[in-house]
Amino acid sequence: MGSNNELNNYPKEQKDIYEQIKWNGWGDTRKFLHLIKPSGDIAITTEKYSAVPLPSLRNFIKKELTISGQSGTDLEETPSVEWEKIQLNAIKPYPEFMREIKSFFSADQLKDDKFARITHTYGKSLRDLVRLRIGQIKQAPDLVVFPHSHEEVEKLVQLAHKYNVVVIPYGGGSNIVGACEPVCQERFTVSVDMRRMNKVLWVDRREMTACIQVGVMGPDLEQQLHKHGVSMGHDPDSFEFSTLGGWLATCSSGHQSDKYGDIEDMCVSFKTVTPTGTFELRNGARAGAGINYKHIILGSEGTLGIITEAIMKVHTIPPVVEYYGFLFPSFTHATSALEQIRRSDVLPTMTRIYDPEETKLSFASKPSRGAFSEFMSAAVKKYLYYIRSFDFNNVCLSIIGFEGTKKVVDFHKASVFDYLSKNSAFSLGQAPGKTWAEKRYDLPYIRDFLLGNNLWVDVAETTVSWTNLLPLWKEAKAAFVEHYKQQGIPAWICAHISHTYSNGVCLYFIFASKQNSEKELSNYVQGKKLMTDIVLKHGGAISHHHGVGYEHVPWMTRYATNGWVGAYRQIKQIFDPKNICNPRKLIPTVEEDKQQQPFLFNILNVKQSKL
Numbered sequence: 001m002g003s004n005n006e007l008n009n010y011p012k013e014q015k016d017i018y019e020q021i022k023w024n025g026w027g028d029t030r031k032f033l034h035l036i037k038p039s040g041d042i043a044i045t046t047e048k049y050s051a052v053p054l055p056s057l058r059n060f061i062k063k064e065l066t067i068s069g070q071s072g073t074d075l076e077e078t079p080s081v082e083w084e085k086i087q088l089n090a091i092k093p094y095p096e097f098m099r100e101i102k103s104f105f106s107a108d109q110l111k112d113d114k115f116a117r118i119t120h121t122y123g124k125s126l127r128d129l130v131r132l133r134i135g136q137i138k139q140a141p142d143l144v145v146f147p148h149s150h151e152e153v154e155k156l157v158q159l160a161h162k163y164n165v166v167v168i169p170y171g172g173g174s175n176i177v178g179a180c181e182p183v184c185q186e187r188f189t190v191s192v193d194m195r196r197m198n199k200v201l202w203v204d205r206r207e208m209t210a211c212i213q214v215g216v217m218g219p220d221l222e223q224q225l226h227k228h229g230v231s232m233g234h235d236p237d238s239f240e241f242s243t244l245g246g247w248l249a250t251c252s253s254g255h256q257s258d259k260y261g262d263i264e265d266m267c268v269s270f271k272t273v274t275p276t277g278t279f280e281l282r283n284g285a286r287a288g289a290g291i292n293y294k295h296i297i298l299g300s301e302g303t304l305g306i307i308t309e310a311i312m313k314v315h316t317i318p319p320v321v322e323y324y325g326f327l328f329p330s331f332t333h334a335t336s337a338l339e340q341i342r343r344s345d346v347l348p349t350m351t352r353i354y355d356p357e358e359t360k361l362s363f364a365s366k367p368s369r370g371a372f373s374e375f376m377s378a379a380v381k382k383y384l385y386y387i388r389s390f391d392f393n394n395v396c397l398s399i400i401g402f403e404g405t406k407k408v409v410d411f412h413k414a415s416v417f418d419y420l421s422k423n424s425a426f427s428l429g430q431a432p433g434k435t436w437a438e439k440r441y442d443l444p445y446i447r448d449f450l451l452g453n454n455l456w457v458d459v460a461e462t463t464v465s466w467t468n469l470l471p472l473w474k475e476a477k478a479a480f481v482e483h484y485k486q487q488g489i490p491a492w493i494c495a496h497i498s499h500t501y502s503n504g505v506c507l508y509f510i511f512a513s514k515q516n517s518e519k520e521l522s523n524y525v526q527g528k529k530l531m532t533d534i535v536l537k538h539g540g541a542i543s544h545h546h547g548v549g550y551e552h553v554p555w556m557t558r559y560a561t562n563g564w565v566g567a568y569r570q571i572k573q574i575f576d577p578k579n580i581c582n583p584r585k586l587i588p589t590v591e592e593d594k595q596q597q598p599f600l601f602n603i604l605n606v607k608q609s610k611l
């Protein structure tokens with residue numbers, strides 16, 4: 001049973017992570033939003049705190065999701081089904097494959113019970129959560145395998161290749177693009193849960209690199225690295241529930257990307273198991289020795305093979321960490337400051353700029369009434385209004401962070417603060433930065449609450465040039481609200497900028513609306529299509545960091561040139577001749593390509609899905 005390797009000794013008493021997180025929502029089962037009596041306020045409960053009121057949030061939702069002349073949208077319960085009541089597709093019988101796989105893996109590494117299958121069917125996109133909440137699962141994987149080592153992944157992929165079995169790597173399952181969903185009805189499908197491969201294998205403090213098993217989740221990874229005095233510095237919003245393998249496979253980006261880079265900048269090399277062989281690690285600063293295979297695997301979303309171990313760059317844990325809040329009089333002021341900072345030789349570790357709508361959301365979701373006032377005394381407000389002519393409807397919050405030694409932080413800070421003040425920014429000091437750091441993983445929990453209350457919320461993000469940034473922002477926001485308004489449906493949209501580059505930024509939209517009376521996904525699909533089309537019109541990337549998966553496939557031939565789509569199909573054919581690795585993701589099949597429109601609606605499942 002298994003290979004003789006000490007890394008195989010996964011503690012028997014340890015629960016797997018999929019058993020500890022929400023099966024039909026986001027994250028920690030102990031953290032959720034709910035209503036409290038008698039106030040009717042929305043509150044948040046976490047592992048540490050029970051029912052902390054967010055007293056402005058309910059009114060904010062009501063006010064923002066209102067069409068003028070109509071009464072505001074209020075909450076109306078739309079509960080989820082219980083997982084026990086869900087009917088799953090039957091497991092496809094495959095005795096030859098099962099016999100051989102059982103001779104190599106222990107019983108504890110092979111699961112086909114209902115809960116394991118449900119929790120490995122989808123990721124965390126709105127479409128995924130909706131289908132889970134109504135119990136619509138048509139293609140759960142037939143088996144979930146939990147490898148403990150690189151050698152076991154090799155054996156699994158060899159067997160899958162031999163028996164023509166589909167393999168879908170499953171990291172944290174936090175993707176929001178349908179990347180882990182089985183979509184090949186006819187073939188036996190294995191979900192490969194990587195999360196037992198979670199060790200930092202070595203740290204080299206001289207070269208500042210670490211070799212890491214890629215099933216490790218964010219907090220565990222940083223904890224292990226911290227024991228060596230180093231950090232990787234990759235902190236996406238999904239940090240707590242995503243894995244290094246998922247980050248590499250989706251080209252992920254974290255909050256501090258301005259300083260430490262995106263995942264591809266941190267990655268030196270990795271080991272990948274493909275059906276036609278394993279690509280090995282190669283350590284070293286860089287090489288001009290032909291095409292580095294890592295560039296082909298990065299972002300391949302499990303369609304070419306399974307990444308098992310990675311050598312990543314690390315840095316010394318920064319002794320000084322300072323995050324500040326600023327207010328700008330408008331989004332134009334804020335983006336102008338950002339562009340000037342980017343053009344200079346100095347860079348903060350993180351720059352986040354919220355547009356006026358997201359600024360209001362940010363203050364409305366704080367755990368005290370009138371959080372905006374907390375940051376500003378009446379005198380300051382008067383000063384901003386009368387002396388600085390701030391219109392509070394247009395004000396934009398910004399969080400700007402610096403990390404490093406005191407000398408480095410002070411140097412960057414002085415210069416950055418100069419650009420901020422030239423663009424009329426007003427400093428709120430470090431308090432908003434501290435609040436942001438403490439609460440930064442809370443926002444996604446609002447989505448579950450809204451889904452349970454007759455509303456829906458989703459996101460769209462892109463990389464756009466500095467030139468097209470404001471035109472895209474303005475058009476997307478106006479078009480989204482107008483589209484729904486014409487149908488008499490309330491809609492709300494906001495945006496922020498979270499990563500900057502010399503030639504563009506990541507612009508991130510959050511949009512919400514009401515579930516329709518039919519409780520089907522068509523309302524949502526219209527919004528998704530509208531946003532993606534506008535992004536492409538302004539030359540934006542289909543995604544800056546969420547990836548392509550299944551949900552963005554219909555736009556891929558418009559985004560990537562046909563030449564590249566064809567080349568990718570050939571690469572896939574070489575690496576994976578039987579198309580067993582996460583099929584029908586990333587690019588459309590030739591047949592799907594020919595029938596773009598019906599395919600789109602089929603993918604987004606408009607007709608069949610009910611909320």
Ligand SMILES: Cc1cc2nc3c(=O)[nH]c(=O)nc-3n(C[C@H](O)[C@H](O)[C@H](O)COP(=O)(O)OP(=O)(O)OC[C@H]3O[C@@H](n4cnc5c(N)ncnc54)[C@H](O)[C@@H]3O)c2cc1C
Pocket residue numbers: 026123124168169170171172173174175176179180194214215235236237238241242243244245246247248249250251252253254255300301302303305306307308444545546547582
């Ligand atoms: C609330 C929320 C916030 C988010 N914020 C961010 C953010 O700030 N930045 C960001 O980049 N993304 C963000 N995401 C998206 C998501 O977290 C990322 O795409 C993340 O990189 C996925 O990692 P995962 O381990 O969960 O991968 P999964 O969702 O499990 O898998 C994603 C894809 O990678 C493949 N894959 C996984 N592991 C491997 C492997 N070992 N080898 C080969 N292929 C593999 C899967 O087959 C799938 O195609 C967010 C998502 C949510 C729900």
